[in-house]
Amino acid sequence: xxxxxxxxxxxxxxxxxxxxxxxxxxxxxxxxxxxxxxxxxxxxxxxxxxxxxxxxxxxxxxxxxxxxxxxxxxxxxxxxxxxxxxxxxxxxxxxxxxxxxxxxxxxxxxxxxxxxxxxxxxx
Amino acid sequence: xxxxxxxxxxxxxxxxxxxxxxxxxxxxxxxxxxxxxxxxxxxxxxxxxxxxxxxxxxxxxxxxxxxxxxxxxxxxxxxxxxxxxxxxxxxxxxxxxxxxxxxxxxxxxxxxxxxxxxxxxxxxxxxxxxxxxxxxxxxxxxxxxxxxxxxxxxxxxxxxxxxxxxxxxxxxxxxxxxxxxxxxxxxxxxxxxxxxxxxxxxxxxxxxxxxxxxxxxxxxxxxxxxxxxxxxxxxxxxxxxxxxxxxxxxxxxxxxxxxxxxxxxxxxxxxxxxxxxxxxxxxxxxxxxxxxxxxxxxxxxxxxxxxxxxxxxxxxxxxxxxxxxxxxxxxxxxxxxxxxxxxxxx
Numbered sequence: 001x002x003x004x005x006x007x008x009x010x011x012x013x014x015x016x017x018x019x020x021x022x023x024x025x026x027x028x029x030x031x032x033x034x035x036x037x038x039x040x041x042x043x044x045x046x047x048x049x050x051x052x053x054x055x056x057x058x059x060x061x062x063x064x065x066x067x068x069x070x071x072x073x074x075x076x077x078x079x080x081x082x083x084x085x086x087x088x089x090x091x092x093x094x095x096x097x098x099x100x101x102x103x104x105x106x107x108x109x110x111x112x113x114x115x116x117x118x119x120x121x122x123x
Numbered sequence: 124x125x126x127x128x129x130x131x132x133x134x135x136x137x138x139x140x141x142x143x144x145x146x147x148x149x150x151x152x153x154x155x156x157x158x159x160x161x162x163x164x165x166x167x168x169x170x171x172x173x174x175x176x177x178x179x180x181x182x183x184x185x186x187x188x189x190x191x192x193x194x195x196x197x198x199x200x201x202x203x204x205x206x207x208x209x210x211x212x213x214x215x216x217x218x219x220x221x222x223x224x225x226x227x228x229x230x231x232x233x234x235x236x237x238x239x240x241x242x243x244x245x246x247x248x249x250x251x252x253x254x255x256x257x258x259x260x261x262x263x264x265x266x267x268x269x270x271x272x273x274x275x276x277x278x279x280x281x282x283x284x285x286x287x288x289x290x291x292x293x294x295x296x297x298x299x300x301x302x303x304x305x306x307x308x309x310x311x312x313x314x315x316x317x318x319x320x321x322x323x324x325x326x327x328x329x330x331x332x333x334x335x336x337x338x339x340x341x342x343x344x345x346x347x348x349x350x351x352x353x354x355x356x357x358x359x360x361x362x363x364x365x366x367x368x369x370x371x372x373x374x375x376x377x378x379x380x381x382x383x384x385x386x387x388x389x390x391x392x393x394x395x396x397x398x399x400x401x402x403x404x405x406x407x408x409x410x411x412x413x414x415x416x417x418x419x420x421x422x423x424x425x426x427x428x429x430x431x432x433x434x435x436x437x438x439x440x441x442x443x444x445x446x447x448x449x450x451x452x453x454x455x456x457x458x459x460x461x462x463x464x465x466x467x468x469x
Contacts, residue, residue: 007230008126014217016133018220019134021216025206027141031199035153038153042160053168059169059170060247062251065251075237076246076263079172080263082172083264089179090183093184098290098461
């Protein structure tokens with residue numbers, strides 16, 4: 001079990017990452033592309049947080065105000081970095097979605113190939 | 124067993140999100156994906172991350188996607204054929220990454236570099252002595268890496284501002300000169316390539332008349348807000364902090380405007396107040412740094428704020444967390460307020 005878990009989350013991260021990547025490249029719908037980007041993002045977050053887990057560790061909250069013997073703690077640093085990354089991620093996703101609505105207002109569609117065709121017609 | 128099952132379920136959701144044709148279902152599956160992700164964070168003992176993911180991923184981002192969907196189209200019209208070049212690139216990337224995992228250290232091992240490198244043991248040992256924080260995550264966030272967090276908060280605020288500028292400047296008829304001085308000449312004719320116009324949602328979110336929803340919401344909101352405030356100020360003792368509490372507070376206002384309508388929500392929290400709050404939070408954070416400068420310390424050196432250095436750190440970190448909470452809550456409300464105001468029929 002431990003042997004399997006040693007690299008299991010890496011494989012999950014890779015599958016999620018490439019799923020997101022394929023979504024961004026292959027899907028023509030702009031909203032689908034942004035969802036793909038979000039899947040990609042969460043894969044990166046999972047990679048970092050998986051690194052922070054230690055066998056037998058607990059959440060990094062000190063016992064007895066840091067005095068006396070302490071249990072094994074998971075690594076708090078990746079958790080801090082990913083915590084802020086989630087909030088920044090939703091903010092930037094919102095900006096991307098705003099661009100989608102502006103595009104829809106101009107073109108009347110959010111399909112990439114149709115937008116390109118309309119651009120060609122206008123030239 | 125759940126260690127294996129939950130990540131596997133994540134993969135199933137991740138693939139399903141991109142395969143489903145109906146965008147509404149796609150967003151709903153993505154919401155489930157985020158919820159499972161929050162459970163996975165809990166299992167990895169990243170409790171602070173879990174609170175944020177549950178509020179942001181499963182809550183705000185779902186609402187945001189749905190609002191945007193209401194302003195655009197709900198069906199992915201793209202053909203479902205396999206894009207061969209994209210598939211080849213994807214497989215190549217996957218192969219390279221898989222090859223890379225051979226050299227990566229085993230997970231869950233206490234002796235691997237990320238866990239034994241100088242900083243992590245230092246943070247764990249000095250968290251209480253230097254900062255008075257029992258939650259090491261909060262100590263790193265606001266003290267050891269305070270500059271990092273200051274600029275993260277600024278990034279969040281900047282995203283809020285760019286959203287405001289993008290959407291408010293655009294509420295003009297085509298052909299009119301917008302604020303950037305560019306005429307909207309690129310008004311295309313989708314009908315010429317066979318795009319059918321779709322039914323648009325009402326421009327402004329209307330009130331929900333359902334008495335069950337209204338009563339339950341009225342009853343729940345005080346508790347959600349109390350929880351949000353608790354999470355912000357409780358960051359020193361347990362899981363919590365400005366980012367986590369801020370998103371929970373933001374959610375409470377979003378729920379209110381979803382049920383009682385945008386007009387009613389504006390009465391409670393006006394657009395102008397919310398705009399001011401976005402920058403107030405960053406100002407509070409940066410201001411505490413400047414006060415420390417005037418008291419003879421370094422920028423964001425909390426220990427000079429009061430005579431007792433450890434108590435001063437607790438107060439300083441609390442102030443910083445409140446600043447972060449204000450900005451994050453205001454930006455989350457901005458995301459919602461600004462997107463529901465888009466005039467779909469323009």
